[in-house]
Amino acid sequence: MKIPTTLKHKPVVVSENYEQVDGRFARNTDAKGLSLGLAQWNDRGKIDISAKVWRYTGEKWSRQSEELPLHRVLDLSILICRTMAHFREAYRYEHLYDPQEPVIDRVGLQGDAMTVAICTDNEKINEDIKLFSQALSDDDELIGERLRTLSRILKDMGY
Incomplete structure (x- = not known):
């Protein structure tokens, strides 16, 4: 299915077969494509690039x-990686985290730091974190394949 080019987001680089590789939703998803292009929120004279997930009903x-600025896509990737690293060692804690120190990490970005923490404001965090951990474990192969691919590409690029 072709991604539309007449809407406000202007695709430049596309993956029009995303429905074939959308994780455990592959071949049964409304996410039909991904694109990188000119953001729909661009103001006159100011150009931003965005990533977009194209859904078709x-x-x-x-x-x-969904349309996201590229830095947010990368920030989400950082959040995923730090979360996965935490849950590899989370078995050491009775509730899969330390209630006295719910902050997992502070990742330095642009002169400050993005805090990565367990959401202790969630009333059912002790139940939800177990479900989250199990789902993360169930998708380990799926996520791991993508992280290995990303790692290889980043190494090839010199990062």
Whole structure:
């Protein structure tokens, strides 16, 4: 399915077969494509690049399609990696985290740091964290394949 080029987000680089590789939703997803392009929120004279997940309901392109600035896509990747690293050692804690120190990490970015922490404001965190941990474990192979691919590409690029 072709990603539309007449909407506000202007695709430049596309993956139009994303529905074939959308993790455990592959071949049964409304996420039909990914694109990198000119952001829909661009103001005159100011150009931003965004990443977009294109969703299709079967009848029309969905308003639930998501568009993110590239730095946020990378920030989410950092969050995923730090989360996975935490859960590899989380078995050491009775509740899969230390309630006295819920901050997992502070990742330095742009002169400050992004805090990565367990959400202790969640009333059911002790139940939800177990479900989260199990789901992360269930998807380990799927996520691991993507992280290994990303690692290889980053190494090839000199990072």
